[in-house]
Amino acid sequence: MTTAVEDPGAPAPGSAPDSGVVHGRASARKIGGGLVGMVVTGYVMYTVFMSFSILPEVYFDSAVLIGVVAVVVGVGGAAVLFYFLNMLVEGLPQRASLGLIPYAYLLPGLGFISLMLIYPALQTINFSFADQDSESYVGLENYKTIFGSEAFRSAIFNNLLWLMIVPAVTVALGTIVAVLADRLSTRGESVSKSVIFLPMAISFVGASAIWGLVYDFSIGDEQVGLLNAIWTTLGGEAQTWLSIETAKLNSILLMVILIWLQVGFAMILLSSAIKGVPEDTIEAARIDGASEWQIFWQVLIPQMKGTIITVFITVLILVLKVFDIVYVLTNGRDNTDVIANLFFKELFARGNAGVASAIVVILLLAVTPVLIYQVRHFRQEEMNR
Amino acid sequence: MSSTTVTKEAGLATKATRSTPSRTPGTMKDGRRRSWVSILGMLALCVLWTLPTLGLLVTSFRSRIDAASTGWWTILFNPGNAGWTTDNYRRVFEGTDLGSGFVNSLVVAIPATVIPIMFAAFAAYAFTFMEFRGKDFLFVGIVAVMVIPIQVAFQPMLNLLGPRGLDISQEFFAVWLLHTGFGMPLAIYVLRNYMATLPKTIIESAKMDGATHYQTFWRLIVPMSVPALAAFAILQFLWVWNDFLIAKLFLGSGGNATVIVELQSLLGTQGLGRELLTAGAFVSMVLPMVVFFALQRFFVRGLTSGAVKG
Structure with a gap:
């Protein structure tokens, strides 16, 4: 299996540059660019999405236009975000970069799973012991009900x-x-x-x-x-x-x-x-x-x-x-x-x-x-x- | 569910290779005996499976009075004089929000299909071609999460996305996030299983040539994974388009309502206006059916690659 981390048993370790980070040193430009890029992209996406409901007149109140803009910004924004995330990780010192790249690739996917499935599952279990507004615990009352x-x-x-x-x-x-x-x-x-x-x-x-x-x-x-x-x-x-x-x-x-x-x-x-x-x-x-x-x-x-x-x-x-x-x-x-x-x-x-x-x-x-x-x-x- | 079936193309029939092309009465092109029991049995099942949809289609082209006074099948015997009308369709678009619902459904479904695929493909790449701590544990976690019912997410997510939290429920954004999250485990699973069948040597040689993972991913793995990407895309598109629960809870029945939610509110109508239901139902089905027929091969592949969704 191809490995990102150098496998000690592999022939001629280091003979091929494994990533864009050839020098093995941190690149402040990449780190900074990546960070700034992610923040800016995130901000732009957030603003555009909020504008759909707050300022529909900008889009001539047209659902179709809002739809098209939403699709472009949503899909494009996600791609751009990833581009900057990758830039950030590649900018780190080589050792850190190689170790972190797998997690950077997993981050969005697993982040969504944690946020949308695992956290809610735990929270739901928690809520099941609380009252109807999830404000105070009522023990097994709900189950009894x-x-x-x-x-x-x-x-x-x-x-x-x-x-x-x-x-x-x-x-x-x-x-x-x-x-x-x-x-x-x-x-x-x-x-x-x-x-x-x-x-x-x-x-x-x-x-x-x-x-x-x-x-x-x-x-x-x-x-x-x-x-x-x-x-x-x-x-x-x-x-x-x-x-x-x-x-x-x-x-x-x-x-x-x-x-x-x-x-x-x-x-x-x-x-x-x-x-x-x-x-x-x-x-x-x-x-x-x-x-x-x-x-x-x-x-x-x-x-x-x-x-x-x-x-x-x-x-x-x-x-x-x-x-x-x-x-x-x-x-x-x-x-x-x-x-x-x-x-x-x-x-x-x-x-x-x-x-x-x-x-x-x-x-x-x-x-x-x-x-x-x-x-x-x-x-x-x-x-x- | 079973990872070995990924590569097994279910195919909607290829067995021309089975035998010789000699044709005698009672044999088929490929030389097998013609089985009348199978033909009749299958014919009966096909009729049974089509009738309900056909009834809806025929009824949607009849006036309210006609539809309420005679069964739809009666006009099949007298199609020339049946009083066909497209009035219901005209009125569905003029008198209800089904048209804008259709647009909304597109706005919901396209990003909710593309975004999870992009993220899942990166994750699948990491699971297939990289070594890191916790890899097995994380992937087993994904397998487990696939069966969790999405209902677990609703109350916490309503809190998080609703007025008590980010206040973006009723917005498309909220629904994209939810569908992205709910589709993610399956997407990663399907794509990873497919990528595991790709030849490792190609990745090795890309590495030798000095390509970064990012470059290898976009230039090699994505183009080679197109069948699996398409398969999941179709599954996800149909799920999102046909979804009622998430759309109802997180988009509601206002201006952003999807076509399925609009259809459901039509279903509640009694008496006058009920005839619009059939036309509305058909409008909501047209696009998935077109996608289905055009891309059936990929769809089948997606299903056979283990489509369990919680």
Whole structure:
């Protein structure tokens, strides 16, 4: 591996100048230039962004113009900032420079992660023990509140239901589609995969609009919702589907939307796994007289296990946080609530930071096993690399 | 998630190499037997998958009275006399803020796609081609952070960016920062996995020629990583464009609202004006669909390179 720090074992150390700092001495010009450049760039960016809201008349009140300026200043500014950061580090004495360059390169990326994910996660845990304005500690009060509330228990139950149904069905359907597609002609495969895959491009809100139309209920004889039209043609009576709690039908109908959106993703990954299965293992099974069914279960599936788990976990994480569909279509009415929507209600509608944070902490606890699995899995992969 | 799949191009079908081009009835071009079960099964699934979207599309071109009195499928049997109209689309742009929402979404999505990529590429470069203390620990941290639900960030970030803090919530700037942060772990992960497959000798020889890391990065690594950069860019663009939660919380429903937030407020409308919903939904979907069709190959690559996002 190429190293920035001189590897003592490497042949002829120092034979190649490793960075722009050839002399190995500090360059005050670079350090100063870098520092000044970063400050000036940062100041200019800040001023421009603030001017959008304070002085919109400068931009003729045009959203498009503001947008263009914002894009240019945002993207360009980020690049210029980095340029000066690099200049600053290269200006340091060589030893310090070589040691610091990796961290300079990591700084913006890891800085964002720390600021946007790690700090808030810790702060949220902290808030979960505080009152609704995060001003004084209330101990376990928030947890008592949520576990004591019927709404929360119902949401947990619904989330568990989503967890049990959606990942499994998505993987199963994805596998079926992948296997079927694999047996089509090249063109047929490509077209049909695109069709199944397309919903991946659609937002949850857009998908809710699409399926809201399918589940539509009209007063009167003529039903314009597809589901009710089919149902009444079969002799049933038109229903307001999303308010039917019996057997959790409304929740299941919401799950259908997520499955519809995600099967394409599952199919793409599983399909590439199928194509990775060596043809001769299938041939060998065929020669041994295995039926297609046996080949599928005993040859194909075991060799796709890794991908199946990957897809399953990805969908699982998605399901844990499912929000938009429920929020848009039912907002938790008729016992369809889920944790993420409950969180949104507490945060946004009731403004109770304490309870909202406690709900997120529960969510965080729920993903912890996945997180541990993920890290282990990664370590294993790295060892095989 | 699995780093080995990075290089495995999922491809939307290449198997012309499998066999000979002799064609008899019941066989395909590549000589495999034509499987009618597969064809019919797939056809059924495709119809099932298309119908809901088709219904929306057809309805968006019908007048309110038509749409409320007969099912959209009825006009497929009589398309010449169906009273097609683009009125809903005209009214969506004239009567609602969906048009400006569209522009806002672009303003949100483009920087929120480009900025994280630039920063992530630098970090990925450091993780791939440099040695430093704490490297493994930091990278494992990134793998772990990928699954953290973004909901954890909302309350602290509302405090930090809102009126109690920097007071930039409701501004595009706030949303760019958030999307940059939330997209970062995955971006670093995907790019690093890709860069790890690049030949080390090229980097070595650049070093011999006296190139700085900065030069090597821009002149060699960035051009060579274009497939992975594009793959992540598409994923991130679609995520940001389609995002509702962050846009709703940090941009709100005012002048900076994105097209998805505008669509959500249309969804709340009952009775009069409800017919605009279908047209609005389609407006919000057009761009992601175009991106999707134009760049599907890259998109697939992005997904297969381990796209878990918290």
